[in-house]
Amino acid sequence: MVSSTPKKSNSELFKNKSSFIDSLLGRVKVEESDNYFENIQTKVSNQISNHSSFYRVIKKIYTIYARIFGPFHVLPDFLILGSGACGTTSIVELYLRSNPEIVPSNNNEIFFFDINYKKNLNWYKLFFPTYIRKYFRKIIGKKTLVCEATGNYFFHPYAAERIKKYLPNVKLIVMMRNPVERTFSQYRRQVRHGRQSASFEEALENEHKLYEKEFQKFLENDNLERDVDTKISILARSRYSEALERWLTYFDKSQFLFLNSDSYFKNPQEEYNRVLSFLGLPSDYPVVTGKRGINSSEMYKNIQLNDDTREKLKKYFEPWNNKLFNLIGQEFDWK
Numbered sequence: 618m619v620s621s622t623p624k625k626s627n628s629e630l631f632k633n634k635s636s637f638i639d640s641l642l643g644r645v646k647v648e649e650s651d652n653y654f655e656n657i658q659t660k661v662s663n664q665i666s667n668h669s670s671f672y673r674v675i676k677k678i679y680t681i682y683a684r685i686f687g688p689f690h691v692l693p694d695f696l697i698l699g700s701g702a703c704g705t706t707s708i709v710e711l712y713l714r715s716n717p718e719i720v721p722s723n724n725n726e727i728f729f730f731d732i733n734y735k736k737n738l739n740w741y742k743l744f745f746p747t748y749i750r751k752y753f754r755k756i757i758g759k760k761t762l763v764c765e766a767t768g769n770y771f772f773h774p775y776a777a778e779r780i781k782k783y784l785p786n787v788k789l790i791v792m793m794r795n796p797v798e799r800t801f802s803q804y805r806r807q808v809r810h811g812r813q814s815a816s817f818e819e820a821l822e823n824e825h826k827l828y829e830k831e832f833q834k835f836l837e838n839d840n841l842e843r844d845v846d847t848k849i850s851i852l853a854r855s856r857y858s859e860a861l862e863r864w865l866t867y868f869d870k871s872q873f874l875f876l877n878s879d880s881y882f883k884n885p886q887e888e889y890n891r892v893l894s895f896l897g898l899p900s901d902y903p904v905v906t907g908k909r910g911i912n913s914s915e916m917y918k919n920i921q922l923n924d925d926t927r928e929k930l931k932k933y934f935e936p937w938n939n940k941l942f943n944l945i946g947q948e949f950d951w952k
Contacts, residue, residue, distance in 0.1 A: 680740070687739020689747050692784060693722070695896065697766035699792035700854040701847070702802035703878045705768040708792070712889040715903040718760040719896075720746050725766055730780050731773040732842055738783060762896055768792070772854050774832075774863065775839045781867040789868060790892060794878035795951040796855035796938065797922075797930040803851045805920045813848055818926060824849045852933075858940040865944065877949040 697713075699705045706725055713719045722744040727733065729741040744765070751761040770776040771791060780787065794802075804820055807813035813820060827849045835841060845853070853859070864873075874895040881888040890900045934951075942948045 680737075683737065683739040683743055687737075687742040689749070690739075690742035690745050691748060691751055691761075691763055692742060693745060693763045693765045693787065695762065695764045695788035695790060696770065696780070696784075697764060697768065697790050697792065698771035699768040699794075699878070700772055700799060700803075700857070700860075701768060702799050702806065703768065703792040703794045704881050705766045705792055708881065708885070708889065708892070709764070709766045711905045712885065712903065713764060713892070715905070716893070716898070716901055718898055719762050719764060721763075722765045726768070727765055728767050728769065730770050730776045731767070732844055734775075734779060735840070735842060760898070762898070769844060771860050771864070772850075773844065774835050777864045777867045787868075787872070788874070788896065789864070789872050790874045790876065790895070791861070792876045792878045792881065793857050793941070793949070795949075796857070796934045797927060797951075798879075800851045800855045800930065801922045803847065803854070807848060807851075808920055817920075817922065820848065821852060821926075824852050828853055855934065856937045858937055858944055861941065861944055870945075873945075875945045875947065879949070879951070 697705045697709055709721050709725060714721050724744055727741065727744050729736065733740075745763050746761065754761045770780065801817065804813060804817050815823065828845075831845055831849060832853070835845065847854070874892065876888055876891065885905070886902055890902075893899065893901060938949075938951060
């Protein structure tokens, strides 16, 4: 068993969830690290999902609504990708959302191209601005670069192919963190959310036993409406070269910007401006005071990585990192 902070209830974890007024006005709060925003359709859906008969009726009505109004909405110009705990939420909510030329989807993670792919494209488009809004922004001299940040697309075995079908010219920003730190960070998050009770070393051993069989199910069936269990894929999600090789079979490397998450954590303004340069936008230096996506070190003070396990992970990831650096043509200082 792992020594950790007490398991938090759902009411505690989601205490900063958006209100109906927030949802209606599209007001995303960033004051706390674990704020959760829901747009109005998601908010309503979550409220009535426990009433199965009524929910089915509303779902059908919403599907019709999406088919009628979805075509009037745009698709994203760029995507933010990255395994969990790489800073994707933080860069979107604290920096990209503050830029007047960028319009992120209100819901930070939509999961359309992985677990929601059976929903139609118009359902997805409703999360983005309308063509009319884009037109009026142009009249007043504003660009409208639309983005989405479902980091899990990077890992999912079919996401790249699906995205290529609908967004062939999309720009792709991939955030990658030191794999040792990312793996342990995701484990700590699972402990905090009450999803993991094994020690870190036991969790790694469980993955070695179970992951390949689980992942094979995805390779044999592209219609699964779920993801590989994160409890048995924390190592796999840090083998970035495996995922990137899939993406490079569908997209040219010129469509990618690769960010070292560790550099972003140290100097977020500099990495944010690298993103703006990649998108063809001028530099920007916003005053950021929020905490969205940034967890305090105190939150995990009772869950520490021992030196022996850290060294073993460094050796494990070394060949994977070298392969990644060859693929992207640059090296990150992951010591």
